[in-house]
Amino acid sequence: xxxxxxxIRKMSAYIPGDAADDPKVVKLNQNESRFxxxxxxxxxxxxxxxxxxxxxxxxxxxxxxxxxxxYSVPASRIMAGNGSDxxxxxxxxxxxxxxxxxxxxxxxxSYYATLADMYDVDYRLGDFAGDSAIxxxxxxxxxxxxxxxHPNAPTGAVFPERDVRRLLETAxxxxxxxxxxxxxxxxxxxPLLDEYENLVVVRTFSKSYGLAGLRVGLGFAREELLAxxxxxxxxxxxxxxxxxxxxxxxxxxxxxxxxxxxxxxxRGAALPPLRELGLTxxxxxxxxxxxxxxxxxxxxxxxxxxxxxxxxxxxxTGRGLADCIRVSIGTETDMVVFQNEFEALxx
Ligand SMILES: *Cc1c(COP(=O)(O)O)cnc(C)c1O
Numbered sequence: 001x002x003x004x005x006x007x008i009r010k011m012s013a014y015i016p017g018d019a020a021d022d023p024k025v026v027k028l029n030q031n032e033s034r035f036x037x038x039x040x041x042x043x044x045x046x047x048x049x050x051x052x053x054x055x056x057x058x059x060x061x062x063x064x065x066x067x068x069x070x071y072s073v074p075a076s077r078i079m080a081g082n083g084s085d086x087x088x089x090x091x092x093x094x095x096x097x098x099x100x101x102x103x104x105x106x107x108x109x110s111y112y113a114t115l116a117d118m119y120d121v122d123y124r125l126g127d128f129a130g131d132s133a134i135x136x137x138x139x140x141x142x143x144x145x146x147x148x149x150h151p152n153a154p155t156g157a158v159f160p161e162r163d164v165r166r167l168l169e170t171a172x173x174x175x176x177x178x179x180x181x182x183x184x185x186x187x188x189x190x191p192l193l194d195e196y197e198n199l200v201v202v203r204t205f206s207k208s209y210g211l212a213g214l215r216v217g218l219g220f221a222r223e224e225l226l227a228x229x230x231x232x233x234x235x236x237x238x239x240x241x242x243x244x245x246x247x248x249x250x251x252x253x254x255x256x257x258x259x260x261x262x263x264x265x266x267r268g269a270a271l272p273p274l275r276e277l278g279l280t281x282x283x284x285x286x287x288x289x290x291x292x293x294x295x296x297x298x299x300x301x302x303x304x305x306x307x308x309x310x311x312x313x314x315x316x317t318g319r320g321l322a323d324c325i326r327v328s329i330g331t332e333t334d335m336v337v338f339q340n341e342f343e344a345l346x347x
Pocket of ligand 1: 149217
């Protein structure tokens with residue numbers, strides 16, 4: 001195996017949450033949508049299937065133009081990705097030399113660490129101030145990239161815009177704001193693209209659009225950076241079905257506006273009963289909540305018992321997280337099942 005780069009041999013593979021196609025499973029472990037996608041997306045995918053003999057348009061032009069209208073950012077500042085993970089990978093590949101630093105605040109989306117390993121990047125995790133505030137002064141250690149999920153994963157924390165601005169003003173390199181869950185918080189830093197040259201915003205169709213299986217994400221950055229990112233983008237990174245399926249819901253105005261509503265209502269309704277049980281539930285602007293138990297053993301027991309009863313949630317082993325479970329917000333029916341099973345287990 002000595003043909004393999006040392007950093008690849010040393011790294012461990014990213015482990016996603018358990019996939020499960022069984023419709024009987026109440027799947028609340030990967031923050032996918034439990035609500036169906038826009039019916040227009042399905043129709044557009046079916047229609048696009050007739051063109052599969054031909055290569056897709058390589059820059060996802062129609063998708064970028066539709067996104068430009070919805071997000072009020074010129075299409076020239078948008079790149080489409082095979083999921084937002086593709087955009088994140090392109091950023092690491094494009095901006096980080098081996099030995100460069102990247103940083104995030106702990107806890108964060110764990111895939112960033114995997115990307116750093118892949119490109120031999122020295123990944124540092126800073127601490128939040130208190131539970132989840134961006135500290136006033138940050139030890140950047142000359143990081144080329146600072147990555148910030150906003151709302152944060154896996155806590156759901158939302159940051160005041162002035163704190164994100166301070167990061168942008170003091171970071172030595174790029175600040176990548178990963179807005180995978182922004183539709184559920186209603187807060188976005190997209191309007192700051194005009195002000196800060198070092199800002200990159202990443203969005204996904206996997207959460208609020210209910211299209212995780214289609215693999216579509218968007219990157220927003222200034223043109224000069226996108227031109228460099230274009231050089232390493234897989235030429236046909238979005239297939240015909242993905243492009244068509246993502247354009248359709250963007251053009252469906254009514255659906256776009258209503259889309260996060262069910263989750264936001266479900267999140268509000270999920271909190272009080274859990275808090276009444278004496279559990280710590282972190283305030284969340286995302287489509288999930290992080291629930292803290294008395295200890296690690298209890299969190300593990302609840303996670304495993306829920307799984308054996310057909311309710312999948314996420315359990316993490318990282319520092320400070322092993323006494324928590326993360327629960328995606330599903331439909332009303334999902335949440336009733338979750339709540340019932342959960343209360344039975346705690347008794
Ligand atoms: C889910 C998630 C992603 C991945 O999105 P894809 O578009 O499915 O690749 C990226 N960032 C964060 C913080 C996420 O939670």
